[in-house]
Amino acid sequence: MGEGRKPQILFGFLGCEPTDLPVSTLVLSSAFNTTSPRGWYRIALGIVWAGMASSSIVFAEPAPVDLALIALIVLLPAAGLITLSRPLLVYALLWLLVVAGGCIGSMSAFDFGVAAKQVVVTFYLSMASVVLAAFIARDPARHITLIMNAYLLAALVATAAAFVGYFNLVPPLTDLLTEFGRARGTFKDPNVYGAFVVPALVYCLHLGFSGRGATAGLALAATGFLLLGALLSFSRGAWSNAAVSIGLFTLLSVLTSGSNRLRLRIAGLVVAAAVAGTLVLGIAIQSPAVSVLLTERAQVTQSYDELPNGRFAGHEKAKALIVSHPLGIGPLQFGGNYHSEDVHEVYLNVLIGHGWIGGAAYILVVLLTLVLGFAAAFRRGPAQALLLASLSSYAGAVGEGFIVDTDHWRHFFLLMSIIWGVYLANRPSRAFGAAKASGASV
Secondary structure, three states: OOOOHHHHHHHHHOOOOHHHOOHHHHHHHHHOOOOOHHHHHHHHHHHHHHHHHOOOOOOOOOOHHHHHHHHHHHHHHHOOOOOEOHHHHHHHHHHHHHHHHHHHHHOOOOOHHHHHHHHHHHHHHHHHHHHHHHHHHHOHHHHHHHHHHHHHHHHHHHHHHHHHHHOOOOHHHHHHHEEOOEEOOOOOOHHHHHHHHHHHHHHHHHHHHHOOOHHHHHHHHHHHHHHHHHHHOOOHHHHHHHHHHHHHHHHHHHHHOOOHHHHHHHHHHHHHHHHHHHHHHHHHOOOHHHHHHHHHHOOOOOHHHHOOOOHHHHHHHHHHHHHHOOOOOOOOOOEOOOEOOOOOOHHHHHHHHHHHHHHHHHHHHHHHHHHHHHHHHOOOOOOHHHHHHHHHHHHHHHHHOOOOOOOOOHHHHHHHHHHHHHHHHOOOOOOEOOOOHHHHOO
């Protein structure tokens, strides 16, 4: 058999012709002696899973998840595993405006290096979100399930580490896994750890709502495990985030359920989860250290928030700077230069650092993602319940942005990717530039 016939037979076996495949896939196949587009798809799935499964390991930066995301930014488009569309380009354009605003603001920064690094990170995270959204859109149910299963594993690992540190199970690791008596697990900050756990919590509820028997029981057990971890982070933001996310997910699940029987099942599981949560809280407060810190952190405001150099005074200074510096002062320039600490309010923070244009683009992309998410939430489909879980977690994170800086939280960008991916999959496709739908299907 001639050499020229082998590729034709192989492509026929895969159910496609060479001319149907994306040019980028054919180039990569030739370069690496790999003729199967499924091979690149499996590699991509492996990197996505590995990146999400390691996403809780953030002792230092760049973290393992950063390396995986950078690889995906290159691999997914090059292998023809994403499809561009006009809404996706709008999403990318808004992020580029945020980045452009940061570049302009950085020109007047006290520390250009710090500001520039912050802008680069924003660029990388936003482009990773765009690429992941396009990848998710190709097969939402399968891709989101893969991502969230790996994410759940990461959250369980981080929470196990948080317990090891908080309960001093391995004394040499206590300082590494806690901060000021608060559990932080494998993160650098208890607030980020607590917020990271929330999407996994909501995903566990989704598994409980949709599962049966042992699956639902394991999901509820994991919910209690993660709930205790979030509690021990003593993060007011994470607590409020969890309350909003869980409440919204329950409401949306009831509204979109197809039968009264399913609604009753959801109600029963919510009651069971509430009882489990109460038991977890009751057990936790038996410890004097937990009880004291829990009472202190449960206050809406802390005494230091109202000091002349506290958070509220910082907000007022930030508002004045936004008015007087329309081009921005550069990212991470407020704390230490204009005030004793950072703004701790992401929308003010971005408006200060990225100027009016970059700040407005950021707020617009956050709100647009919410609107598109709710628009897609009531459309039937295999990914509907997964979208509800991600949308609810995203809404909680959007609310938490009013009390903390969330602009570089990796899971925040991931949730946006999921919402945009499902929205793109549910609209009539007008793909261009990347793979034809028939050619790159895997």
